[in-house]
Amino acid sequence: MDISEWDKRYIESYESIARNIHCVNGIFVAYNSNVDAIKHIGPGDVENLLRKVDVDTVQQRIFSYPRQIDSPVDFLARLLIAMKDGKAAEIPTYSTDIHEWLTDNLVFDEARMGGQAGIISNLLANMDLNKVIAYIPWLSPEQADYFVSSPNLLHPFVREGRMELLPPAEACNPDYKAKVNWIIEFNKGLSVKYAEDRIIVPRDNRLIISSRPPWIRIDMSDEVYEHLPEMGKTVDGAILSGYQMIKEEYEDGMTYRDYVERAVGAIGQLKKANPDICIHVEFTSIQNKIIRSAILNDIVRNHVHSLGLDTVEVANALNVLGYEELAYSVIKRGEDAIVALYEGAVRLLHELRLQRIHVHSLGFYICVVSKDCPIDIEQHLDSLLFASTAAAARALQGGIDSFEDIKAGLDVPISTQGMDQIDKLGAYLVRQGKCNLDDFERGCICTRNHDVLIIPARVVDHPVDTVGIGDTISASAFAAVLAGMCSPRED
Numbered sequence: 001m002d003i004s005e006w007d008k009r010y011i012e013s014y015e016s017i018a019r020n021i022h023c024v025n026g027i028f029v030a031y032n033s034n035v036d037a038i039k040h041i042g043p044g045d046v047e048n049l050l051r052k053v054d055v056d057t058v059q060q061r062i063f064s065y066p067r068q069i070d071s072p073v074d075f076l077a078r079l080l081i082a083m084k085d086g087k088a089a090e091i092p093t094y095s096t097d098i099h100e101w102l103t104d105n106l107v108f109d110e111a112r113m114g115g116q117a118g119i120i121s122n123l124l125a126n127m128d129l130n131k132v133i134a135y136i137p138w139l140s141p142e143q144a145d146y147f148v149s150s151p152n153l154l155h156p157f158v159r160e161g162r163m164e165l166l167p168p169a170e171a172c173n174p175d176y177k178a179k180v181n182w183i184i185e186f187n188k189g190l191s192v193k194y195a196e197d198r199i200i201v202p203r204d205n206r207l208i209i210s211s212r213p214p215w216i217r218i219d220m221s222d223e224v225y226e227h228l229p230e231m232g233k234t235v236d237g238a239i240l241s242g243y244q245m246i247k248e249e250y251e252d253g254m255t256y257r258d259y260v261e262r263a264v265g266a267i268g269q270l271k272k273a274n275p276d277i278c279i280h281v282e283f284t285s286i287q288n289k290i291i292r293s294a295i296l297n298d299i300v301r302n303h304v305h306s307l308g309l310d311t312v313e314v315a316n317a318l319n320v321l322g323y324e325e326l327a328y329s330v331i332k333r334g335e336d337a338i339v340a341l342y343e344g345a346v347r348l349l350h351e352l353r354l355q356r357i358h359v360h361s362l363g364f365y366i367c368v369v370s371k372d373c374p375i376d377i378e379q380h381l382d383s384l385l386f387a388s389t390a391a392a393a394r395a396l397q398g399g400i401d402s403f404e405d406i407k408a409g410l411d412v413p414i415s416t417q418g419m420d421q422i423d424k425l426g427a428y429l430v431r432q433g434k435c436n437l438d439d440f441e442r443g444c445i446c447t448r449n450h451d452v453l454i455i456p457a458r459v460v461d462h463p464v465d466t467v468g469i470g471d472t473i474s475a476s477a478f479a480a481v482l483a484g485m486c487s488p489r490e491d
């Protein structure tokens with residue numbers, strides 16, 4: 001299909017999801033929510049920060065590649081790495097020192113809802129989904145203020161053994177504090193001089209400094225855990241995220257194994273009274289390989305139906321599952337990177353026994369679906385196109401406050417670079433005899449073992465922010481998949 005045919009197909013997908021989204025009874029969303037303190041860095045900002053530290057040490061730290069932020073030097077090293085490649089990254093910090101240093105040396109531009117579960121809950125509620133049940137284990141009054149106030153967005157609260165669903169502001173615990181993450185957004189073309197080097201940022205992206213205070217636990221109170229079947233019964237799907245915060249060991253002797261077990265138990269509880277519930281996990285950057293591996297092998301495999309992730313995260317996942325070479329081909333920016341990405345997504349689908357895996361990249365998405373996934377390939381295509389429209393709307397407007405707001409995404413141009421990338425993949429797949437050119441051009445490929453959807457995405461030239469766009473893509477696509485499952489077929 002050429003761009004004008006894709007444009008037409010995009011409009012059809014929006015209309016189809018708008019018609020069907022209301023048949024979704026509800027979605028359960030857990031666990032992570034925080035306040036994002038967002039700073040868009042401009043010319044001179046990084047140089048100013050570099051003047052406050054020893055640049056030679058930063059350079060050494062760039063080579064040693066810190067996987068957690070303990071000092072301003074670690075922060076600047078990871079910021080320069082992210083800016084040089086234009087790659088998204090999320091690095092944990094376990095003390096408040098860097099937060100204080102950043103507060104003293106940078107003024108953030110805006111504070112907004114952060115965390116996959118927080119962003120996704122607000123998006124789904126604003127999309128007018130019938131019911132969104134959000135569960136945040138550390139819901140503080142300040143955090144609750146960042147949730148949209150809407151009757152379809154509720155949080156469980158257990159009183160005298162009975163579960164109630166309340167607005168987050170009424171379900172929060174006044175003893176809890178807010179978790180604040182710093183988000184450093186950098187724009188394509190920004191030039192930074194350090195030591196003898198100059199970096200020109202190749203693409204808009206962001207670095208997240210994820211605060212991990214000791215009280216953060218990816219878990220549920222026993223009371224809420226006991227009532228999960230009751231909640232699971234009333235929804236069609238669940239979106240789970242935040243597992244990246246699980247630690248190997250805790251001060252009280254607990255280990256990651258305990259939290260992995262509880263996480264699997266929680267999924268089991270959701271399925272107890274609703275065996276058909278569809279579970280999506282939103283993946284993210286996880287620096288610790290033991291945790292990354294445990295999440296994939298022990299939580300996702302066999303328990304989860306759908307996985308959403310970006311390209312770097314595909315490489316990271318492949319890496320811990322033993323596909324190092326393929327992982328390397330995905331991240332090195334070679335001609336064949338998109339082929340490696342496709343191969344990687346196929347591997348992950350089968351290795352992790354998923355029903356769908358949705359990879360979002362700048363300019364295109366790839367989704368691989370198993371043969372037993374209950375919706376047809378055109379409905380999968382609708383879901384991806386709808387998600388791209390939603391992402392474009394968020395990038396353009398900075399947020400989505402109503403279902404109607406998504407429509408603005410239809411005016412954003414389809415990425416020609418994305419089209420070029422997928423043409424490369426098409427040539428490869430046709431050469432390999434995996435599909436014919438017609439099927440490829442329609443974005444839908446059926447093979448014996450799985451089906452594949454490949455779409456060009458809409459890309460906003462100057463996005464308001466980049467953080468949270470991936471969450472918007474995955475959640476809107478998943479909600480659209482659920483709509484496909486409950487809506488009457490439109491043959």
Ligand SMILES: Nc1ncnc2c1ncn2[C@@H]1O[C@H](COP(=O)(O)OP(=O)(O)O)[C@@H](O)[C@H]1O
Nearest residue numbers: 088310360361395459460463467468469470471
């Ligand atoms: N300017 C843009 N216009 C449209 N989509 C974008 C733009 N920038 C990024 N995206 C999409 O957002 C995704 C970011 O996802 P991810 O890295 O998971 O970020 P986050 O987890 O912060 O949401 C990219 O994969 C790309 O598909």
Ligand SMILES: O=P(O)(O)OC[C@H]1O[C@](O)(CO)[C@@H](O)[C@@H]1O
Nearest residue numbers: 032036114115116181208210468
């Ligand atoms: O790992 P954490 O601290 O939950 O942070 C997740 C981060 O990812 C995002 O949810 C974006 O995907 C940010 O809003 C947030 O800061």
Ligand SMILES: [Mg+2]
Nearest residue numbers: 283284470471
């Ligand atoms: Mg993401």
